Amino acid sequence: MSEICPICGLPKELCMCEEIAREQQSVRISIDSRRYGKTVTxxxxxxxxxxxxxxxAKTLKSRCAAGGTCKDGRIELQGDHKKKVKAVLEEMGFRTEVR
Structure with missing residues (x-):
């Protein structure tokens, strides 16, 4: 017997919770400068x-071919990858906002 999602009550194979959560969120993409002139997305x-x-974060790091980390609910990628990140996140179903 398959597992049941505790949120929507559907079997895990049919669960749409993660996709609905992606559509409802507005993800912000920005550039930050660190010391020595390093750029971080x-x-x-x-x-x-x-x-x-x-x-x-692992998916974005591999798709952008960059190092990075996730801290405090944020993902930081080394370098300026606004366009790539926007394309990848929109492909995954997120709404994006570039600053």
């Missing part, structure tokens, strides 16, 4: 309750 506004931020 910051992805903020992701709700960690419905989406695994560490897994999303």
């Amino acid at each position: 910051v992805i903020d506004g992701i709700d960690g309750n419905d989406i695994d931020i560490a897994d999303l």
Whole structure:
């Protein structure tokens, strides 16, 4: 017997909770300057309750071919990757806002 989602009550194979959560969130993408003139792309506004931020960070790091981390509910990628991150997140179903 398959597992049941505690949020929507559907079987895990049919669960749409994560996709609905992606559509409702507005993810902010911005650029930050660190010391020595280093540029960091910051992805903020992701709700960690419905989406695994560490897994999303891993996906973004591999798609952008950059290092990075996730701290305090934010994802930080080394370098300026606004366009790539926006394209990847929209492909995954997120609404994005570039600052």
